[in-house]
Amino acid sequence: MTDTPARLTLSRALNEGLRKAMENDPKVLIMGEDVGKLGGVFRVSDGLQKDFGEDRVLDTPLAESGIVGTAIGLALRGYRPVCEIQFDGFVFPAFDQIVSQLAKMAYRSAGKLRLPVVVRIPFGGGIGAVEHHSESPEALFAHVAGLRVVACGDPADAYAMIQQAINCDDPVIFFEPKRRYWDKTDVDLAGGLAAALPLDRARTVVTGTDVTVLCYGPMVRTCVEAAAAAASEGRSIEVIDLRSLAPLDAETIFASVRRTGRCVVVHEAPVTGGLGAQVAARVSQECFYYLESPVLRVGGYSTPYPPSRIEDHYLPDLDRVLDAVDRAFAY
Amino acid sequence: MTDTPARLTLSRALNEGLRKAMENDPKVLIMGEDVGKLGGVFRVSDGLQKDFGEDRVLDTPLAESGIVGTAIGLALRGYRPVCEIQFDGFVFPAFDQIVSQLAKMAYRSAGKLRLPVVVRIPFGGGIGAVEHHSESPEALFAHVAGLRVVACGDPADAYAMIQQAINCDDPVIFFEPKRRYWDKTDVDLAGGLAAALPLDRARTVVTGTDVTVLCYGPMVRTCVEAAAAAASEGRSIEVIDLRSLAPLDAETIFASVRRTGRCVVVHEAPVTGGLGAQVAARVSQECFYYLESPVLRVGGYSTPYPPSRIEDHYLPDLDRVLDAVDRAFAY
């Protein structure tokens, strides 16, 4: 099962990561709606039920609270369940189990219990979908102590991060950039995790000197393209993929902003109360004397996700990122 | 039923406000767990079932999603339900109905449907309670477009705000400062709502010149006391009760900070991803040239709510507010 394709889509990279994790540890389970024969609506678990059986890849009844709640019970029995939430907008029925049980069990038990549960959530818009299929709820989880919240931005990271998340003894909310599922990069399936960047570290994907652009998930590619465009205009943008949304890799973020003196945070979620608020608040405080302009936030508007025919106007794109960069320099 | 006591507890003020609203509009209903004969665990609906009957004050089955979900249906039929969530930590089973249905119905219907539903949530700690009874989840709702999120800080406001919330055609998440339920102030039961401050405006409770302290709910009293203490040391703190957490009364906030040049945001919820992040991010951007020190946030630590015997060390108190003010001046 290890023909190692040089280039993989993000969906396939996750699939290979899950497969590797299941091969390495018989306690790893996959559970969710349509994750079996169908392989998930995005094919992330494609072929895994066939190879690992129905006891390890479970097509569950249709209820998210039940999925996460029983995953907690399985974890208490020594398993490492990976739950798939079919779409971002459908994680809310499981919110109580995630916030009051999954996040708090270790604390409640003073460390006697650990819940190594991963909740995978395809998130974000840009795929022309109907309501509830384009949400970006990451900030809601980042506010909850006890959870680790991460987002992968490209296939190579996805392959390593999903395995790291499964190996992590803490509950991990794992966000996958839906509209990037079919993006391809080289993935080293042979190389182990030893070389991989730790799950809680940010990654500088483009080094620059003039302004720091912080992003994650689907916005990473957008910001990298923005950096390229800006470069051609002689402006040097440093792009950092946060990867870990909670906890934040403050060290990497602050170091960059203190160098560049300017900061723009980009995400699809509404700016109001979004993750960018937490990032901006911390950067504004910790880099107060270094900032030549306020931290600017680029994101969705303070509206529900709009009908798909106008979603391109709602979602931050290369132009809106560059527009924010320009505004940062206008101060 | 209108013997008008000069001074009322916050709990009683809410009770009188609910009573007034029910008298004024037969479509107003109260529903929740133990809201009937018991009058709610905090007695906010005391006596209302006796006076308005079981058809208007409903002791519901024990399920929060059911409470909010059926309230939505009642609103679609023309009623104005006021749902009581017994404690902050128990709103999460209803999170899906609130976020994906209550908040989005007006938008989904392009304004053809309105859901005048109020969800009352006693919130915050400081009462020596067990787990899940001291949460401050307001930021989770403030991030959701379509909801109005408010918090009352004293009996007089509570009396007016609950009526305004019920009269509002938008869904309102109404936070009540649990540990202040027994605080008393004068409440003018005779005076109508015309004179009352609009639901979406902040209130300057202490005018000052040196620093702006933003707070809401249980922290209002704490900050007012801090201002008094600071005054005795010759430092002039302006205290603003935000009241409306979404939308924010930016105008009032910015005007104050531009005058004082310093800003501290205070709430019980964890600072990480809390409402203070959104406030700090906006103030930092909009008042960039006026700020002599970064916006500082005082709040709960990035932990789950701790056991009650040490909650006093978790909760912001007068000293921690003053400590932050001192730090603001240290820049």
Place this chain on the structure above:
Amino acid sequence: MAVKAAGRAASRSRTHDKPTAKPELIQLLTPEGERTEHPDYPLELTPDEIKALYRDLVLVRRIDFEAIALQRQGELGIWASLLGQEAAQVGSGRALAPRDMAFPTYREHGVAWCRGLDPAKLLELYRGVSHGGWDPKEHNFHLYTIVIGAQTLHATGYAMGIQRDGAVGEDGEAAIVYFGDGATSQGDVNEAFIWASVYNAPVVFFCQNNQWAISEPLERQTRIPLYQRARGFGFPGVRVDGNDVFACLAVTRQAMQAAREGQGPTLIEAFTYRMGAHTTTDDPTRYRLSAELESWKLKDPIERVKQYLIRSAMAQEDFFAGIAAEADEVGTRTRKACLEMPDPDPLSMFDNIYAEPSALLAEERAQLDAYLSSFASEEVGR
């Protein structure tokens, strides 16, 4: 301390029938088109009424067919086909009085038709020009709900409103809520059963068991027939042949009337089959056998009515030809309306979020406006 579990084991095995077993399947028209009688469900229909039902069935299938084509051609983002479920939807839909309120999922195109909704309205959501598109009050047909099960609580609450309005009685009102077999696993749906039974609310739970929840067969949701779920909550449950429009009409009518008269909720399980893919983006070949599909084709909901009309000489070729022609017209009209749908104004994104104006939204709206015109001017500039 000895325990004897044997007797128990026995009683245990008695405790349930397989979920796909067909006990008490109410049927008034066989797949071959033969009219049968059921003591509890007398139904008298005039030839015109039967022809009207046939027309409904054919037209909704045609509208569905057109929508699938539109999606293939890129005019719709996605479509959830009702193919195979026409009888369940038309039978139940025609059992409703105008004053009754219906709460659909995302697949109730046939019910929408019966409620008098312009089919084009249904396309807006799937084309992505709106999240809803119609005024629920106009036809007493609520907006499509996509979050599985959520609408069951809305319908129950609405029914509690009917009670409070004193609109229960001989000519009272009732609500009906549609959901699928998969939805029965959601907490919300079970909570709706609790509320409805505790308050004896005038609501009918209409479950279209089309055997599949995307790729998951019924066995993943229950180990007994779904209509029996109601037993656990103390209200009647009944299984009807979901491909028999007569039976669906009779059973729904009776349940609605019982609800209107104050007899409380009923769960109706319409036993049917999803003949197409879950949606246009789904690939059923990955998870189900075509043999199953073939066996259900023999139970087609439309063909049996046609056979009945022919046998009983209620209709001749010209009638069928006329309906076919009308179907094409409706299809063409629907397609035309779809192609003519304008994209929404980007700035409309900020509308209708709150009843009262919001300073923040006004500000953001102005920002986007300025941003968009900046490009416009650039264009001009060039």
Place this chain on the structure above:
Amino acid sequence: MAVKAAGRAASRSRTHDKPTAKPELIQLLTPEGERTEHPDYPLELTPDEIKALYRDLVLVRRIDFEAIALQRQGELGIWASLLGQEAAQVGSGRALAPRDMAFPTYREHGVAWCRGLDPAKLLELYRGVSHGGWDPKEHNFHLYTIVIGAQTLHATGYAMGIQRDGAVGEDGEAAIVYFGDGATSQGDVNEAFIWASVYNAPVVFFCQNNQWAISEPLERQTRIPLYQRARGFGFPGVRVDGNDVFACLAVTRQAMQAAREGQGPTLIEAFTYRMGAHTTTDDPTRYRLSAELESWKLKDPIERVKQYLIRSAMAQEDFFAGIAAEADEVGTRTRKACLEMPDPDPLSMFDNIYAEPSALLAEERAQLDAYLSSFASEEVGR
């Protein structure tokens, strides 16, 4: 189009018994202390075993009594009394094998006792010095769960783990989960019924129907007896006299054995009564009549065992005196342990949130540390 709803109306009224009706209430010991037999639940107990059960009942009531006193004296923040539910908890608790796993609510002090937990451990949560206090693995007794119903899914998932471990069979393992009558309305509990039945998981649902959910009587949660809820999901439900420790033991034992052997879940409704307030902060006089309380006093779970022991001459005064004395000892010991409990170190607030260290928490911890010592030094300063 005529409809006949009459026959239906009739069938409808047949559809349910009142929730408080007592059909098939399994009882092996009458309130008067007479031993009765039940064909499905043979139970042979030696005098020592019966005395041991009596001891359990008396001791857990005494511990509960002590805790209430401690709360009144301000040593506990709150307490949820099990008064009246001793038989349900001891009977079911003693039916468990050490290898079985129990998932309690916040009221299962009697089950905790049976699992061998030091009573003082239970006080930590209510005193506010911890959120849990014991190691669930040590006694296979999970932490108290306060969010109503949430633990039913945990128990079901745990049971699915038992299946995956191949620990089902003759001497297999099973999970038991406790919850109240009010909890049966939560979506989670009904989803647990679905998962347990679909996967045929080895889990026993033990519902203590103490007639009240704080101020809400059973009628607000259901219109039929709760044990019948299981019918809707296809697994057995049984109602047992929750004040009869013998019956609770026999019924739970059989359900657990059935689960261990792979026969799947059972719902047990222990019909009992909450003799005290919901918690020490509750005031039942606001919502229920003392007459109800009086009638239940006649069904006291402990008195009937005492009467049985006396009649059957299995025990004399000295035995009862001995137990009473031991009870006082346990009470005193528990009180002492409570008073000696130190408050947690404020800095412990930052511990055990994540398995791996967190920079942010380390920073905040240092902040609080510095802040606290700043006062300390001030003190010194003065």
